[in-house]
Amino acid sequence: MSNHFDIIIVGGGPAGLTAAVYARRANKSVLLLERSSMGGQIATSPRVDNFPAAAGLSGAELSDRLYAQAEELGARIELEEALEIRSGDIKTVITDYSTYTAKAIILATGMNHRTLGLPGEDTLSGISYCAVCDGAFYENKHVAVCGGGNSAVQEALFLCEICAHVTLIHRRSEFRADPILVDKVFAKSNITVLTDTVVEELESKDDALCGLRLVNKVTGSVTSMPIDGLFEAVGHIPETALAAKLGITEENQFVHADESCKTTAEGIFVAGDCREKKVRQMLTACADGAIAALAACDYCG
Ligand code: NAP
8 A cells, every 4th residue: 555645634623534525526645644533622512503504413423424424535544643744845744653755735633622720630530621521420410611612611511411510610701602502501500600710729639629719800709619520621722733843833833824725834734723713613624624625636736
C-alpha cells in the first residue's frame, strides 16, 4: 500500500471528515489521520439541534454518518497521531506509527477543552469534561456544571435526566448559550443556576472531589457546596502545536487563512475550529472542510 497521497488531512472531526468527502469526490487520493476518536468535540454532544436538516441527532450519530461517508468514498483513515509535518513541494507527515507524504495538507485539528486551572483538577476523581461519557456514574447524585456557553447548558440538560440535582455555575449574569437552551434550563425543577459565581477551590476527600468552594462575585460571599461530580464546560483552546511548528499560527494560537482556507505555508490549508474566525459551529467546520478540500484539490492540479 502506497504511503503517498494527493492530500493528507490531520484531524477527524466534522471539518476533516467533510474535507475527506469533498477531496474523494474530486478523485484525489486521501489519507485522514486522527489520534484519538472520530468526530472531534461534536462526538460528545448529546443532541445537535442546529445542524440543517438533521435536528435532534446526537453528535455521535452525526459524526458516525460523516465517517461512514468518507470511508465509503475511499478515504484511507488511520488512527495515528501526526507528530511532525515537514514542508516542501512534497510534504512529509511523521506519525507515531509511520511516515506519509502528500502534495497538500489540510490541518483540521480542532480545539481542546479549557480547564479552570485549579489545584487538584488533573488528579482528583469526580471531574469530567463530558456528560455523555461520564454522566451515568452520577445517577441519582448531585453534580455541578461550570460554564455559560452552549456546551455547559447542554451538559446540564443532559445530566438533569440522570442525576438527582444539577447546579449550573456561571461566572457572569448573562449566558453565552443560545436563549432557547437557557430557557429550557430555567424550566427544569432539578437544575439550580448560580450566576456571577466562580469555583475558587476543589474540596476533596481520599483523592475524590467532595465539594466546591464558591465565591459570589457580586456580594463577595463564600460558600461551600458538597458535590459528587463536577463537569467543566468552560470553552476550548486551539490544538495547533503542529501549525505553530510550521510558523503559521497567530498570537492567539489560531491559524490564519484566507477565504479559501489557504494558510501562508504553500500547500497547507486549515479547516474548522482551529482556524482564526468568528463563528465556530459544526456547520461552519463542515463548510471549512469543503472549502479547504476544493482549494487543496486545485493546488494538487
Ligand atoms: P464557549 O461558548 O466559549 O463558552 C465557554 C463558557 O465558559 C463561557 O460561558 C465562559 O464564560 C466560560 N468560561 C471560560 N473560562 C472560564 C473560567 N476560567 N472560569 C469560569 N468560566 C469560564 O464554549 P462552548 O460552550 O464549549 O461552545 C464552543 C462553541 O461550540 C460555541 O460556538 C458553541 O455555540 C458551539 N456549541 C454548539 C452546540 C450546539 O448544539 N449548537 C453545542 C455545544 C457547543 P464567559 O461567557 O464569561 O466568557
